[in-house]
Amino acid sequence: MDLEAEIRALQLDSADLKDNVQESAPVPVEQQATEDHDQEILLPVHNPAKAKEKAAQENAAKEEAEEEAEANKKRHLNAVFIGHVDAGKSTIGGQILFLSGQVDDRQIQKYEKEAKDKSRESWYMAYIMDTNEEERAKGKTVEVGRAHFETESTRFTLLDAPGHKSYVPNMISGASQADIGVLVISARKGEFETGFEKGGQTREHVQLAKTLGVSKLVVVVNKMDDPTVNWAKERYDEIEQKMVPFLKSSSYNTKKDVIFLPISGLMGVNMDKRMDRNVCPWYSGPSLFEVLDSIEVPPRDNGPFRMPIIDKFKDMGTVVMGKVESGSIKEGDSLIIMPNKEPVKVVAIYCDEDKVKRAGPGENLRVRITGIEDEDILSGFVISSTVKPVPAVTEFVAQLQIIGLPEKAVLTAGYKAILHIHAVVDECEIMELISQIDMETREPIKNKGVRFVKNGAGVVCRIQVTNSICVEKFSDFPQLGRFTLRTEGKTVAVGKVTALSSGVSSSA
Numbered sequence: 414m415d416l417e418a419e420i421r422a423l424q425l426d427s428a429d430l431k432d433n434v435q436e437s438a439p440v441p442v443e444q445q446a447t448e449d450h451d452q453e454i455l456l457p458v459h460n461p462a463k464a465k466e467k468a469a470q471e472n473a474a475k476e477e478a479e480e481e482a483e484a485n486k487k488r489h490l491n492a493v494f495i496g497h498v499d500a501g502k503s504t505i506g507g508q509i510l511f512l513s514g515q516v517d518d519r520q521i522q523k524y525e526k527e528a529k530d531k532s533r534e535s536w537y538m539a540y541i542m543d544t545n546e547e548e549r550a551k552g553k554t555v556e557v558g559r560a561h562f563e564t565e566s567t568r569f570t571l572l573d574a575p576g577h578k579s580y581v582p583n584m585i586s587g588a589s590q591a592d593i594g595v596l597v598i599s600a601r602k603g604e605f606e607t608g609f610e611k612g613g614q615t616r617e618h619v620q621l622a623k624t625l626g627v628s629k630l631v632v633v634v635n636k637m638d639d640p641t642v643n644w645a646k647e648r649y650d651e652i653e654q655k656m657v658p659f660l661k662s663s664s665y666n667t668k669k670d671v672i673f674l675p676i677s678g679l680m681g682v683n684m685d686k687r688m689d690r691n692v693c694p695w696y697s698g699p700s701l702f703e704v705l706d707s708i709e710v711p712p713r714d715n716g717p718f719r720m721p722i723i724d725k726f727k728d729m730g731t732v733v734m735g736k737v738e739s740g741s742i743k744e745g746d747s748l749i750i751m752p753n754k755e756p757v758k759v760v761a762i763y764c765d766e767d768k769v770k771r772a773g774p775g776e777n778l779r780v781r782i783t784g785i786e787d788e789d790i791l792s793g794f795v796i797s798s799t800v801k802p803v804p805a806v807t808e809f810v811a812q813l814q815i816i817g818l819p820e821k822a823v824l825t826a827g828y829k830a831i832l833h834i835h836a837v838v839d840e841c842e843i844m845e846l847i848s849q850i851d852m853e854t855r856e857p858i859k860n861k862g863v864r865f866v867k868n869g870a871g872v873v874c875r876i877q878v879t880n881s882i883c884v885e886k887f888s889d890f891p892q893l894g895r896f897t898l899r900t901e902g903k904t905v906a907v908g909k910v911t912a913l914s915s916g917v918s919s920s921a
């Protein structure tokens with residue numbers, strides 16, 4: 414495969430770049446301090462008109478500086494790291510932070526010692542991302558880790574998903590916030606095979622990522638340094654050849670939206686710099702950072718403001734976290750939290766580690782609000798514009814595709830499962846099967862009733878949830894209209910919301 418050609422195909426042209434300039438801009442603290450100081454000393458207090466004029470001029474200058482900072486700001490992407498348990502996702506995440514200078518040698522030595530004390534020597538790089546005690550003791554990510562880093566042209570929010578099958582719900586939450594996926598595959602003998610088997614998380618994560626709107630995948634074939642691999646081209650080719658048909662069957666366009674590359678996360682090879690020919694003579698393609706740099710930013714939605722709440726906590730008031738799915742947010746905005754219609758006011762906005770005045774679609778934010786206590790907010794609530802709030806429903810109609818029922822099992826009305834839709838996780842019941850879907854045309858077959866469906870089939874059905882939840886029709890707003898159904902730790906079906914039932918409150 415010609416990787417250079419692939420990269421070119423993914424390359425962003427300058428017009429796209431302009432369109433995607435991000436809204437948020439940190440306010441330089443020093444600049445603010447000097448301006449305030451100047452004002453204090455220089456204002457001619459005996460002449461209020463002049464003072465007013467000067468303040469207005471200063472405000473205009475400040476706004477201009479902010480606008481300039483915004484215009485110069487790099488584009489932003491959310492990247493979720495997915496793949497089977499122990500593939501090396503956290504190690505790669507940790508290595509990225511190390512290579513981008515966010516972790517120094519002293520900290521690495523500290524992690525090395527801690528990992529050794531826990532008899533997990535080789536996990537020291539993963540400890541950068543795996544921060545809690547349970548994760549470090551077991552060597553497994555549980556909560557989605559978050560970090561920020563920058564390549565030449567792009568700011569990234571890195572979401573490090575857990576690979577273990579018990580934590581798939583957390584992986585779903587991470588992937589639902591992502592624009593692109595970095596699928597990590599271990600090339601170590603036996604490890605690729607386990608992850609790729611039926612029931613392995615390489616498969617499940619790919620299928621979920623596609624359903625959750627992760628439109629582009631960077632497939633990193635990791636652990637190429639392992640003694641069982643030793644940078645062998647045959648092993649890399651074998652993995653690529655087996656993955657391509659599977660990715661195609663999961664609806665990824667492997668020519669346009671997928672790119673493969675070999676790396677060693679532990680050794681940091683082919684990550685920030687291109688491969689040393691002495692290490693791997695057969696690979697001359699781009700490094701991981703170059704690939705990430707060249708991925709197109711998906712179109713952002715500038716409609717009414719919507720930010721599904723992933724998490725909330727108390728910190729000098731109530732702070733909510735999430736990714737802005739559409740619209741912009743400014744300090745001082747009056748918004749509404751749905752579905753319980755609580756009016757709130759935006760006190761402060763944090764993007765990465767910076768406080769910003771405003772932020773646009775695609776950004777991963779922490780927002781401090783007043784008007785609501787943190788205990789009155791659940792994950793899956795949506796902060797939304799007051800003019801056009803997100804609809805809240807207890808029932809909707811959907812197209813379902815059954816992908817994980819056991820061979821002899823059938824799905825009928827009355828089937829219960831866990832619904833995952835953006836940040837919502839709730840029990841649901843299929844109330845009615847309305848019509849079968851022709852899997853060739855993807856269209857419902859009219860006038861043909863249906864009593865049950867089997868694995869592989871498609872069906873239009875009515876779904877009810879226990880609590881009121883915020884959803885949108887997939888055709889209006891895909892991010893809030895796509896979902897998965899899981900039961901007993903397995904993904905049973907994926908679906909799209911096609912209609913919101915009557916009685917839906919789309920106005921507050």
Ligand SMILES: Nc1nc2c(ncn2[C@@H]2O[C@H](COP(=O)(O)OP(=O)(O)OP(=O)(O)O)[C@@H](O)[C@H]2O)c(=O)[nH]1
Nearest residue numbers: 498499500501502503504535553554576636678679
């Ligand atoms: N030889 C080698 N080992 C690696 C590499 N990357 C990761 N590992 C090892 O693989 C093991 C698992 O690494 P993690 O980074 O915790 O894997 P993970 O994908 O985050 O695992 P989960 O969070 O449990 O899904 C550790 O022992 C790492 O040192 C690599 O490039 N080469």
Ligand SMILES: [Mg+2]
Nearest residue numbers: 502503553554
């Ligand atoms: Mg991990």
